Amino acid sequence: IKPSLSSRHTQAIAFNCVLGVGLYITSSAYFFKAGPLGVLLGFIITGTVLFLFLLTIKEMTSFIPASGSLSTFGSRFVDDSIGFSMGILYWLSYNFLTMSQIIVASEMISAFTSIGTHATTKIFWISMFIIIITAVNFLPTRTFAECLFVAALIKCIIAIMLVIFLFVVNHSPNSPDTRYTYPLAFKFWDSNKGEPGLALSDATRYGPFRPYFIPSPVTSTERPITTISGDLGRFLQVLYAIIHTVFAYTGLDGFAIAATESRSIKRDFADTFPYFYPVLTCIYVFGALAFGLDTWAGDSRLVGIFDPATVFCPRVGTIDDNVVLHSPGEKSAFVISLRNAGYCKMSQLVIAYFIFSAVCAGAAQMYCANRTLYALAKQAKAPKIFARTKNGSAVYAIWMTALIVCCSYFGAIEPDSSSFNFTWVLTLSGNSMLIAWICTAVAYIRFYKGLKHHPYVLQRDSDNFPFHSPFQPYSAYVVTIFLSVLVLFSGFYVFFKSSWSTADFISSYVPLFIFIVSTIAYKLYRRTRHVKFKDMNFSIGRVTSD
Numbered sequence: 001i002k003p004s005l006s007s008r009h010t011q012a013i014a015f016n017c018v019l020g021v022g023l024y025i026t027s028s029a030y031f032f033k034a035g036p037l038g039v040l041l042g043f044i045i046t047g048t049v050l051f052l053f054l055l056t057i058k059e060m061t062s063f064i065p066a067s068g069s070l071s072t073f074g075s076r077f078v079d080d081s082i083g084f085s086m087g088i089l090y091w092l093s094y095n096f097l098t099m100s101q102i103i104v105a106s107e108m109i110s111a112f113t114s115i116g117t118h119a120t121t122k123i124f125w126i127s128m129f130i131i132i133i134t135a136v137n138f139l140p141t142r143t144f145a146e147c148l149f150v151a152a153l154i155k156c157i158i159a160i161m162l163v164i165f166l167f168v169v170n171h172s173p174n175s176p177d178t179r180y181t182y183p184l185a186f187k188f189w190d191s192n193k194g195e196p197g198l199a200l201s202d203a204t205r206y207g208p209f210r211p212y213f214i215p216s217p218v219t220s221t222e223r224p225i226t227t228i229s230g231d232l233g234r235f236l237q238v239l240y241a242i243i244h245t246v247f248a249y250t251g252l253d254g255f256a257i258a259a260t261e262s263r264s265i266k267r268d269f270a271d272t273f274p275y276f277y278p279v280l281t282c283i284y285v286f287g288a289l290a291f292g293l294d295t296w297a298g299d300s301r302l303v304g305i306f307d308p309a310t311v312f313c314p315r316v317g318t319i320d321d322n323v324v325l326h327s328p329g330e331k332s333a334f335v336i337s338l339r340n341a342g343y344c345k346m347s348q349l350v351i352a353y354f355i356f357s358a359v360c361a362g363a364a365q366m367y368c369a370n371r372t373l374y375a376l377a378k379q380a381k382a383p384k385i386f387a388r389t390k391n392g393s394a395v396y397a398i399w400m401t402a403l404i405v406c407c408s409y410f411g412a413i414e415p416d417s418s419s420f421n422f423t424w425v426l427t428l429s430g431n432s433m434l435i436a437w438i439c440t441a442v443a444y445i446r447f448y449k450g451l452k453h454h455p456y457v458l459q460r461d462s463d464n465f466p467f468h469s470p471f472q473p474y475s476a477y478v479v480t481i482f483l484s485v486l487v488l489f490s491g492f493y494v495f496f497k498s499s500w501s502t503a504d505f506i507s508s509y510v511p512l513f514i515f516i517v518s519t520i521a522y523k524l525y526r527r528t529r530h531v532k533f534k535d536m537n538f539s540i541g542r543v544t545s546d
Contacts, residue, residue, distance in 0.1 A: 001141065001374070002392055003261050009145035010258040010269065011276040012152040013364050017251030019155055020097070020361030021104050023284055024354050025328045026426060027248065027291075028336075032302040034241035036189060036292025037208035038234075042241030043248075043288050047281040050249050053437060053479045054277055055469035056444045058269070061256040062466035064538070065265040070253055071375065074439050076537060077446040079530050081523035082439055085515050087376045089436040090253075092514070094369035095404045096429030097250060101362035102129045103411035103425065104328050108358070111327035111351045122412035133363045134402040137370065140392050141261060144367065151360040152276075158353050159283045162334060166290035169341045179340045188296050195296065202229075203298070209234045210297055215499035226497045240493065243486050247430035248284065251361070252277075253437070254368045266466060287334075294337035304331050329354050366405065370397040427490075427507035434487050435515050441480040446531070448473045453533040487512060 031039045060073055071090060075083025106125040136144060171183040180187070180196070187193060191207035194200040202211035212227035213236040228236055255276070259269040295302075329335055329351035338347040374394040377387035386397040411425075451459060458465055460472075469475060491508025494501050522528065 001261060001389055001394065003263050004140075004142040004392070005145050005258060005261045006263060007267075007269065007272040008149055009142070010255055010262060011272075011274060012149035013145060013258040013367065014252065014255035014274070015152040015156065015276040015280060016148050016360045016364035017097075017254035017368060018249055018280055018361075019159065019283070019357060020101050020251070020365075021328075021354060021358050022248030022250070022426075023287055024332050024334060024357065025104055026244065026423070027288065028302040028331050028333045029423070030241050030244040031288075031292070031295075031297055031333050032299075033210060033214055034237040035207060035209040035297045036288075038210075038237040038241045039245070039288045040285065040292060041238050042245035043281075043284045045242055046245045046249060047284060049479060049482045050246070050252060051277060051281070052469075052471070052475040053441065053483075054252060054255065054274060056472070056476050056479065057253060057256045057440060058274065059467050059469040059472075060444055060447055061259055062265060062269055065260045065262075065269070070256060070436070070440050071372070072379065073443040073447065075379065077443045077450060077531060078439070079519075079523070080526065080528040081519045082443075083379070084376075084381050084522045085519040086436045086439045087372060087379075087381055088518050089432045089511065089515060091369055091372045091376065092511075093250065093429045093432035093436065094365045094372060095401060096425050096432065097365040098133065098362045098369060098401075098405050099408045099411075100426040100429060101358040101365065102126055102133070102405065102408040105129055105355045105358040105362070106408075106411065108327050108329040108351055108355050111329050111348065123409060126408050126412060129359055129362065130402065130405060130408065132359060133366050133405075134398065136363045137366050137398050137402075138393055138395070144363075145258075148360065148364055151356075151363075155357050155360060156279060156283075159287070162350065162353075163283060163287045163290050166287075166294050166334065166337055169337060169343070170290070170293045172341060182341070184293060186293065188293065195298075205298075206296060209237055213237050213240070215493040215496035216501075226499055228496075236493075239489065243490055245284075246434065246483075246486055247426060250430050250433045251365055251368070253433075253440070254364060257368050257371055291333035291337050295333045295340065299336060301336050302331055302333060327351070366398075366401055369404075370394050370401040373397040373400060424503055424507045427504070428511060431487060431490055431508055432511040432514075434483050434490075435511055438480055438483045438487065441476045441483070444476045445473050445480070446533075446536075448476070450533045450536040451538070454536065454538055457538040 027039060030042070034042065057070060061070075064072075064076075071083050071087035073083070074086040103126070106122050106129065109121070109125050136147060139147070169182075170185065173182060188206045189208045191205060193206045194204040195206075198204045205211055210233075212229040213233040215226055215228070215236075227233070255274060259265065262269050332351075332354065335347045335350055338344075338350065371394065373382060373386050374389075374397040376382035377384055377397070386394065386400060388394070388396050448460075451457060460468060491505050493499055494504050494508070
C-alpha cells in the first residue's frame with residue numbers, strides 16, 4: 001500500500017475511530033450506576049492514563065513505522081506468538097467495534113419511524129450501513145482519508161456545540177414545557193434534594209454519586225435485591241465507571257495504524273502533536289459534566305425504562321406497552337437533557353447526528369480492521385491472499401472484514417434484545433482491545449530496555465531520536481498495571497449475589513481466553529521463543545532519515 005496520508009488524515013481517522021457512540025449512548029448506562037461525579041472521574045482518570053499510552057505507541061511507531069506496527073512490536077520485542085495473538089485481538093476488536101456501530105445506528109432509526117423496531121426494517125438499515133461503510137473503504141486511501149477528515153470536522157463542531165448548548169440549557173429560564181425548575185446549576189449534585197413531588201429516599205435522592213451501587217442489570221424501577229452502599233458502594237461506582245469509560249476510547253491506536261501510511265513518518269507523525277486526543281478528551285470530560293448537570297442519574301430512561309410522567313416530547317417512533325424505549329438514542333443522557341428542557345425537535349436532530357457519528361466511526365474502524373488483517377498476512381500470520389492489493393487498497397482484506405461485519409444481522413433477530421446485543425458486542429471489543437494494549441505497553445518496556453543493549457542503534461538520549469515519550473519507562477508500567485487491573489475486574493459485578501449474567505461473563509472474559517489459547521497454540525505450532533534483548537532487531541523497517 002503506497003504511503004499517501006498526511007498528519008491531518010491520520011488524526012481524522014483516529015478521531016472517527018474513537019468518537020462513535022461510546023460517549024453519546026453507552027455512557028448513559030454507567031451514568032445511571034455511577035452518578036455524575038463517578039462518570040466524570042472515570043473519563044478524567046481513563047483519559048489521563050491513555051494519553052500516556054498514546055505517546056508510548058507514538059514513540060515506537062515513529063522509530064519503526066512498519067505496517068500493522070502494534071502487533072509487529074509484540075513479535076519483535078516479546079515473542080512471535082504474542083504478536084500473533086495481538087494481531088488477532090486487534091482484528092477481532094475492530095470487527096466487533098464496527099458491528100456495534102452498525103447495530104446501534106440501525107436501532108436509532110426507530111426514533112424516526114413507527115416500524116423502526118421491526119426485524120425487517122433493522123435488516124434493511126444494517127444492510128445499508130454495511131454497504132456504505134464497505135464502499136467507502138474501497139476508495140483510494142487518500143480519498144477515503146479526505147472523506148473521514150470532513151466527517152471528523154463535522155463531528156467535532158457538532159459535538160462541541162452540543163456540549164456548549166447543554167451548559168446553556170442548565171442556566172436557561174424556566175418554562176411550562178420543562179420537567180424541572182430552571183436554572184438547574186448543581187441541583188442534581190445536591191444529596192439533600194430529590195425528585196419533585198416524591199418523598200425523599202434512596203430511590204429519589206440526587207447527589208454526586210448514586211445512593212448505592214447496583215451490580216445487576218436494571219430492568220425495573222424497583223430496588224434490586226443486591227445493592228452496596230457507603231464508601232464501598234461509591235468505590236465500586238467509580239471502578240465500574242472507569243472500566244466502561246475506557247471502552248469509549250477504543251480505536252485510539254488507529255492513530256498509529258494510519259500513521260504507517262504517512263508520506264513522511266517524521267514530518268507527519270513523529271514531529272506532529274496528536275491534537276485530536278486533547279480535543280476528544282475535552283469533549284468527553286465536558287460532555288459528561290454537562291449532561292451530569294442537566295440530567296438526574298436516577299432517571300429510568302437512561303436504562304430504557306419508560307415512565308409516561310417523565311416524557312414531555314411526542315415520539316416519532318413507538319413504545320410497546322409503554323415499557324421499553326426501542327431507540328438507543330432516546331436513552332442518551334444528551335437527548336434526555338434536551339427533552340427535559342423542552343427541546344423536542346432538537347433532540348431528534350441530535351439522534352440523527354448520533355447515527356451519522358456511528359456510521360463514520362464504523363468506516364474508520366473497518367479501515368483499521370482490514371489494515372490489521374493485511375499486516376498479519378504480510379507477516380505470514382494470515383493467508384497470503386489478504387496481503388494482495390488493487391488500486392492501493394487491500395481488497396481481499398476488506399472483503400473478509402466486510403464478511404465478518406455481516407454478523408451485525410444477529411442484532412436484528414430479536415427486537416427486544418437489541419440493547420443486549422449492542423452492549424455484548426461492545427464489551428467484547430473493549431476487552432479485546434485492552435488486552436492488545438497491555439501487550440503493546442509490555443512491548444514498549446522491552447523496546448526501551450532492548451535499545452540499551454544495542455549501543456550502535458540510535459539511542460533515546462540522542463537529539464536525532466524521532467520522538468521521546470515522557471516519563472518512560474514509568475509511563476509504560478503505569479499503563480500496563482492500570483489496564484491489567486481493568487481486564488481482571490471487567491466483569492466483577494457478575495459475581496455479586498443475584499447478579500450473575502452468563503452473557504456479561506462471556507463478553508468480559510472470553511477475549512482473555514482467546515488470547516491465552518491463541519498464544520499457546522501458535523507457540524506450540526511455530527515453536528517460537530522469547531526474544532532476548534541481544535537478539536532484538538532494530539534495523540528492519542526503521543526510518544533513518546526523513
